[in-house]
Each structure stands twice: as structure tokens, then as C-alpha cells.
Amino acid sequence: ETGVTQSPTHLIKTRGQQVTLRCSSQSGHNTVSWYQQALGQGPQFIFQYYREEENGRGNFPPRFSGLQFPNYSSELNVNALELDDSALYLCASSLTRVEDRATDTQYFGPGTRLTVL
Amino acid sequence: GNSVTQMEGPVTLSEEAFLTINCTYTATGYPSLFWYVQYPGEGLQLLLKATKADDKGSNKGFEATYRKETTSFHLEKGSVQVSDSAVYFCALSIISNFGNEKLTFGTGTRLTIIP
Numbered sequence: 001e002t003g004v005t006q007s008p009t010h011l012i013k014t015r016g017q018q019v020t021l022r023c024s025s026q027s028g029h030n031t032v033s034w035y036q037q038a039l040g041q042g043p044q045f046i047f048q049y050y051r052e053e054e055n056g057r058g059n060f061p062p063r064f065s066g067l068q069f070p071n072y073s074s075e076l077n078v079n080a081l082e083l084d085d086s087a088l089y090l091c092a093s094s095l096t097r098v099e100d101r102a103t104d105t106q107y108f109g110p111g112t113r114l115t116v117l
Numbered sequence: 118g119n120s121v122t123q124m125e126g127p128v129t130l131s132e133e134a135f136l137t138i139n140c141t142y143t144a145t146g147y148p149s150l151f152w153y154v155q156y157p158g159e160g161l162q163l164l165l166k167a168t169k170a171d172d173k174g175s176n177k178g179f180e181a182t183y184r185k186e187t188t189s190f191h192l193e194k195g196s197v198q199v200s201d202s203a204v205y206f207c208a209l210s211i212i213s214n215f216g217n218e219k220l221t222f223g224t225g226t227r228l229t230i231i232p
Contacts (some may be wrong), residue, residue, distance in 0.1 A: 006160075033219060042121075042206055042222030043161070056219060090160055091221070103210070103218035108153075108161040 003092050004109035012115045013081050021076040021112045022089030031055070031096045031103055032074040034066060037088040037111070049074055050096050079112075084115045123203045123207050129164030130197055131231050138192040138226045140181075140207035150174075150183055150190040151220070155204045164192075164205070172183040199230045 013019050025032050031050045035043035044073035045058035062109045063079040072093070078085055092106035122170040124139040142148065149168045165174030170185035179194045190207060206221040 012172070032140070041227075042208075042224045044217040048218075048219060058219070090159075092161075092210060094218075096218075102212060105151075106210075106220060107163065110160040117130060 004091060004107055006089075006091050006112050008110040008112060010111070010113045010115075014117050015083060017080055017116075018077065018079045018083050019114060021078075021089050021091075021114070023074045023076070023092030023093075023109060025072045025074070025091075026107055029093040029095050029107075030072050031094045032068055032072065033092045033094070033106060034074070034076050035090040035092065036060070037090055039087070040086075043090055048074070050101075060078065081116045083098060083116050086114060088113050119148070119209060119211060119221045121207050121209055121221055123226050125224075125226070127227040127229060129231060132199055132224075133196045134195040134230075136192070136201075136228070138205055138207075138228070140192065140223060142188050142190065142207075142209050144188075144209055144211055145163070146211050148211040150181070150182045151163045151208045151210065152179070152181055152190070152192050153208060153222075155206065155225070157206045161206065163212045164193035197228075197230050199232055202228055203228045204228070 001032040007022045037043040047057040048055045052068045065077045068074045077104040088111045089112045090110045094106040096103045120143045120155040151166045152164040156165045165176040167183035173182045204225045206225045208220045
């Protein structure tokens with residue numbers, strides 16, 4: 001069973017640029033959630049994708065957007081990067097039950113460390 | 118809203134000492150509770166979980182009991198090892214009005230074990 005993978009591992013961008021981060025979910029999972037973890041803080045929920053649609057969003061501006069593909073992999077896009085976007089971006093995959101939309105335990109990837117200069 | 122409050126760190130202990138990291142939560146409804154661990158330079162690993170009141174989660178010698186009456190989920194280990202040095206996050210998960218479940222994390226507690 002393949003775990004959650006993320007790419008790239010590290011990324012350096014300059015203010016105003018755009019970035020795309022990628023996540024491959026664990027086999028058998030249909031839901032991907034993205035989190036931002038600033039240095040020394042706990043992860044903050046950005047949004048979740050279920051069956052290729054956004055399924056809930058945290059307190060992040062619209063320049064944070066995402067996609068989920070038919071194979072349940074996902075992308076996180078951030079436009080107009082700001083210095084405060086520097087963080088570890090974590091992807092978590094899980095299985096959501098169709099009948100009641102309850103989500104099982106979320107399993108995390110290793111993260112992408114984004115540095116904005 | 119939902120929130121998690123964790124014991125402030127850092128915590129430094131000698132090897133074989135007893136560990137407690139306190140965690141309390143505020144939630145509307147009945148959350149599931151989790152402890153995740155983050156080793157240096159890595160993502161989060163699930164350590165243990167509990168889905169209903171009085172459930173005890175356990176793994177690798179760590180334990181935590183879901184206490185609804187005190188809204189707590191304290192992490193304990195009887196004898197810590199140097200390899201337990203990491204940052205520990207308490208988290209809750211609950212189905213929102215939108216039908217999704219998201220994790221709400223505490224700020225983390227850095228644990229260092231000295232040989």
C-alpha cells in the first residue's frame with residue numbers, strides 16, 4: 001500500500017509569483033485535505049476535496065485554490081505569493097463514506113516546504 | 118467554534134521518566150480526538166486516536182483517554198526514550214455543517230528526552 005506523497009520537497013519563490021504543489025493520495029482514499037503549517041505553529045486547514053469538488057474551506061483567501069483529479073490526486077495553487085505564505089504545506093488523504101459523508105482518519109504526507117523571498 | 122489547547126512547551130525530560138502532555142478541547146458536538154507526532158523535518162504521523170467518550174487510544178507505549186466530562190485527551194507514557202523526542206500535536210475532528218470533516222490542531226508541544 002503506497003502512502004501519501006507530495007512534490008516537490010522544497011521550493012523557493014519570490015513575492016508575486018505563483019506556485020503549484022502536488023499530492024498523491026493513499027490507495028483507496030477519495031478525499032484530500034490541505035493544511036498550512038507556519039514555523040512553530042500547528043497546521044491550519046486550507047480546504048478539502050472530495051470527488052473532485054471542494055468540500056469545505058478554511059480562512060484562506062481566494063488566491064489559494066485547488067484541484068482534485070479522477071485518480072484522487074490533488075494540486076494546491078497559490079497565486080500572488082506573499083512573504084507570509086512561507087510555510088510547510090501538508091496534504092492528508094482519507095476515505096469519506098458515501099452514505100453519511102463521515103471521514104475516516106487523515107494520513108499525512110511529508111509536506112512541501114515553501115520559502116517566499 | 119472548535120479549538121484545542123495544549124500544554125505549552127518545550128518539555129525536557131530524562132530518559133525513562135513519566136510523560137504527560139495536557140490537551141483540552143472545545144467543540145460543538147462529539148468530536149474524534151487524535152494525537153499526531155512530527156519528527157524533525159518530517160510530516161505528521163498519527164500516534165493514536167479515540168472516537169467516543171471513555172475510549173482509550175494507545176500506540177508505542179503512549180496512551181490517551183477521551184474524557185468528555187473534562188473535555189480532555191491528555192497524552193501519557195510511562196517511560197520515555199530518546200527516540201520519542203519530537204513535536205506532539207493534539208487535534209480534533211468533527212463533521213461540519215457542510216458535511217466535511219477537518220482537523221483542528223493545537224499549537225504543538227516540543228518534547229526533548231535527555232539520555
